[in-house]
Amino acid sequence: MIKHHPETKLLQSFSAGELPVSLSAAISIHVEMCPVCQQRCEEFTEQKAEQYFESAHVDDLAEPIQIDSNLLAMIDNITDDPTQAHVVEPTLNSVAVKGDEYQLPRALRSMSVGRFAGIGKVSRARIDLDEGEIHTSLLQIQPGGMIPEHTHKGFELTLLLDGEFSDDMGTYYPGDFIWLDGRHQHNPKTEQGCLCLTVVSDALHFTQGFGKLLNPFGSLLY
Amino acid sequence: MTQAGTILLQNQKSGLHNKVMTNDNNHQQLAAWLADVANNRDKAAFTGLFRFFAPKIQRIAHQQFSNESQASEVVQETMSNVWRKAHLYSPEKGAPTTWVYTIMRNVSFDMLRKMKSRKEDNFSEDIWPLVEADNVETEVYPDHLQQNQILAYLDKLPENQKQVVKGFYFLEMSQEQLARHLNLPLGTVKSRLRLALGKLKQQLTEQDMGERDD
Missing domain, CATH: 1.10.1740.10 (RNA polymerase sigma factor, region 2, helix turn helix motif)
Structure with a gap:
């Protein structure tokens, strides 16, 4: 049962196509698994469409339908193409790490996933999206693994794709959308192991123990 | 105008x-x-x-x-x-x-x-898939004549396969939706669809050969 959802503002920006690819993909995966957020996104999309194409405001702005010759030429150009787009079933990608194989959700199917590398029970594969300081990765934690207590300067989004993990705020299940920022500190651990999609905007800041000393861990997770 | x-x-x-x-x-x-x-x-x-x-x-x-x-x-x-x-x-x-x-x-x-x-x-x-759980690719669609033939052949399929093909291609339901809707296991929906498409393809090929024989 999904308990953690993107906040309203994120769903609105997602529906309007205003978020980076990384976050859009994460929300798309959540929405596909969560009928409640799916419904809300449909409503936001309808509202946006009405605002753009149907509001009285739009009609006021409209000059008595002026279409310049460039636009008219476009009609011929477009209708010259007799083909129709054909519906095919998408092929999904899967990734293997330490003997476990996972099928990736549709939203990630065209993305290039790097090789898994890790420390101990934690493995990470970078998803190369070229979004500057926003880093996107797949994170796999083996059963019994954990991540040292840390906080964030920016934001850290974790979308649980498979398995479970828990921290002092509770246990998470597939589809849970966990958004943390500098106000939070946590120390996630997993009993059965898990695969997550993470989107992180800045290096993690380890607050205690060996994580504080172990720099490679920080760069592994960012 | x-x-x-x-x-x-x-x-x-x-x-x-x-x-x-x-x-x-x-x-x-x-x-x-x-x-x-x-x-x-x-x-x-x-x-x-x-x-x-x-x-x-x-x-x-x-x-x-x-x-x-x-x-x-x-x-x-x-x-x-x-x-x-x-x-x-x-x-x-x-x-x-x-x-x-x-x-x-x-x-x-x-x-x-x-x-x-x-x-x-x-x-x-x-x-944001336009067709739920499916994707759209830029492939050339058969021309209209062929599409009409497909419709004709479709009617000759066994009822259970026809249902699946119509749901998938004409109502644009995903295989998952169809499975829920028809109360069938997903695997059954997939195999019926595969069977039906195989038959349609076969009939279209036979038709082509028939025309050539004429």
């Missing part, structure tokens, strides 16, 4: 005098044009759609990209998707305006992405 265009112009002119929104009428007209484009590749119907949407898209894109040529690219891309994907629109799923909006949003999203990164990738259709 096409008949459709004339009707639209009249609608819009009277709309200026009469501020009561005629959204429902608009939706009906737009949906009818989409159906004409889908079924008959009707250029006049497309012109009607174009006259309704293109200036609005141009204005929105101009605000977003602050660049005339990029705004035109959004119009071109969006409207050519409308032309090529009209058969994927179904009125049960929502207003035609919402459908065209999602196409425009996807086009803009991919374009912004191209401007911001070195990558030439299009993720929008994976993120």
Whole structure:
């Protein structure tokens, strides 16, 4: 049962196509698994469409339908193409790490996933999206693994794709959308192991123990 | 001026005098044009759609990209998707305006992405699939004659396979939705679909050979 959802503002920006690819993909995966957020996104999309194409405001702005010759030429150009787009079933990608194989959700199917590398029970594969300081990765934690207590300067989004993990705020299940920022500190651990999609905007800041000393861990997770 | 265009112009002119929104009428007209484009590749119907949407898209894109040529690219891309994907629109799923909006949003999203990164990738259709759980690729669709033949053959299929093919291709339900809807295991839906498509393909090939023999 999904308990953690993107906040309203994120769903609105997602529906309007205003978020980076990384976050859009994460929300798309959540929405596909969560009928409640799916419904809300449909409503936001309808509202946006009405605002753009149907509001009285739009009609006021409209000059008595002026279409310049460039636009008219476009009609011929477009209708010259007799083909129709054909519906095919998408092929999904899967990734293997330490003997476990996972099928990736549709939203990630065209993305290039790097090789898994890790420390101990934690493995990470970078998803190369070229979004500057926003880093996107797949994170796999083996059963019994954990991540040292840390906080964030920016934001850290974790979308649980498979398995479970828990921290002092509770246990998470597939589809849970966990958004943390500098106000939070946590120390996630997993009993059965898990695969997550993470989107992180800045290096993690380890607050205690060996994580504080172990720099490679920080760069592994960012 | 096409008949459709004339009707639209009249609608819009009277709309200026009469501020009561005629959204429902608009939706009906737009949906009818989409159906004409889908079924008959009707250029006049497309012109009607174009006259309704293109200036609005141009204005929105101009605000977003602050660049005339990029705004035109959004119009071109969006409207050519409308032309090529009209058969994927179904009125049960929502207003035609919402459908065209999602196409425009996807086009803009991919374009912004191209401007911001070195990558030439299009993720929008994976993120917001136009057909749930399916994707749309740029493949050439069989011509109309062949499509009509397929419809004829479809009727000869066993009822349980026909159901699945119709749901998948004509109602654009995903295999998962079909499985739920028909109360069947997903595997059964998949294998019926595979069987049915195999038969259709076979019949089409036989037909081709038959013509050659004549």
